[in-house]
Amino acid sequence: MYWIAWIILPLTGLTLGWIIRWLYARFQLKAAEQLARQIREDAVKNADAIRKEMLLEAKEKIISERNHAERETRERRTELQRLENRILQREDVIEKKMRQAERVEHQLAEKEKAFVSRENALLHEEERYRLELERISGLTSKEAKAQIIKHLEGEAQHDAQTIINKIESEAMITAEKKAQDILVTAIQRLATDVTGEITVATVPLPDDEMKGRIIGREGRNIRTLETVTGVDIIIDDTPEAAVISCFDPVRREIAKIALDRLITDGRIHPARIEEVVSKVSRDISQKIFEEGEKLIYDLGIHNISQDAIRLLGRLYFRTSYGQNVLKHSREVAQLSSLLAAELGANRELAKRAAALHDIGKGVETDSDLNHAEIGMEMARKMGEDSRVINAIGAHHGDIEPACLESVIVQIADAISAARPGARKETLDNYIKRLKNLENIASGFSGVEKAFAIQAGRELRVVVHNDQVSDEQSRLMARDVAKKIEDDLHYPGRIKVTVIRETRIVEYAR
Secondary structure (H helix, E strand, C coil): CHHHHHHHHHHHHHHHHHHHHHHHHHHHHHHHHHHHHHHHHHHHHHHHHHHHHHHHHHHHHHHHHHHHHHHHHHHHHHHHHHHHHHHHHHHHHHHHHHHHHHHHHHHHHHHHHHHHHHHHHHHHHHHHHHHHHHHHHCCCHHHHHHHHHHHHHHHHHHHHHHHHHHHHHHHHHHHHHHHHHHHHHHHHCCCCCCCCCCCCCEEECCCHHHHHHHHCHHHHHHHHHHHHHCCEEECCCCCCEEEEECCCHHHHHHHHHHHHHHHHHCCCCHHHHHHHHHHHHHHHHHHHHHHHHHHHHHHCCCCCCHHHHHHHHHHHHCEECCEEHHHHHHHHHHHHHHHHHHHCCCHHHHHHHHHCCCHHHHCCCCCCCCHHHHHHHHHHHCCCCHHHHHHHHHCCCCCCCCCHHHHHHHHHHHHHHHCCCCCCCCHHHHHHHHHHHHHHHHCCCCEEEEEEEHHHCEEEEEECCCCCCHHHHHHHHHHHHHHHHHHCCCCCCCEEEEECCCCCCCCCC
């Protein structure tokens, strides 16, 4: 029996445990369902609250946007109304002006009719008076008009000449004195040599034996010298001298120095000639740079290129009418600086432009441009100031001066070239210049004789007394001076004097 109890009791315990666990699980399931139902109800409530809040915000935003749009609409409507009122006012004003213009046009038309009628009447009266005047005076209207015009022309010419003379007198008193003061001040402060310079290309020979050694066997020595230097050497025509001919002054100087050294050394053969010429070429190149550098240093010019210094140095071997071009450039630079100081211009700019104004003469080129145009191109390549470039191109009047410094360089160049002893002039050119002056004066009507005096600095014109009056003499002097300015090129200035004299001759018998 005990064993039955041992079997039933565990089974009963298991059954009771299972029943209790099932009941507990059932209870937990109901609790979970109730919690889930509670969560769902809370979620629905929260969603309704959020939806209502969002709807409320949307309604408020819609109301705000609608109010803003209505406000903008009202403002635009107000602006349109204001514009419409202004347009209506303008239309009223325009309409009033149009009515007024119509009235004025009508009045003008009536006045025009009256003027036309009056003009016709006046023309008729004028014609009647003209015929009456012609009958009384015995002259036609054309003849009377010609006489009046001639009389008025004479009076106007006399009055004009009187005014011109007065202006000239006043200008001469002030302008000439001021110009003389400035020029004299600049010139007296400039101390330079006034002797004309000539680059001599003649080498003296000690004897005829040296002449033969220079020529060499079958002329090989002289041919070598001519080939390596690029010059022509003439020995036979000149006794005890060798003449060196070449357009390039640098090559001519190299040949001259090389020939001097060969004569001194005595060893003359092709190899020695090439050696000496090479050494002399290096020395001349160094001297060119030193001369250009010396000019820049003496003038106090800064920031200038090496090419410009070499071109300036080449001017040391260049002459113009016997005047050394490098010394001429130095002189023009000093004069330009002094003139610029007197006139209140830029001294450094004027001095720089004057130093470079003849730089085109130092350029080796086959171009057909003149030295001023070549100098402008070189200055432009070297990055010079536009005013410096203009002064270089304008110093001979090839282009118009663009600044005061360009005019100063022109004046300084003319002063340096025209000073006594600066340049030489051949007899043919001198006579030709005097003849040209006399021919210009002789070409005017009423001229009896013309004489160029004072080395061409003054032109005296003698006129016929019965053909030219005093007033016409003054006009002739001005016209002759203007003709000389237009047709001739000359340094300085030329004085024109017109002479008219009255000679009365009687004989006592």
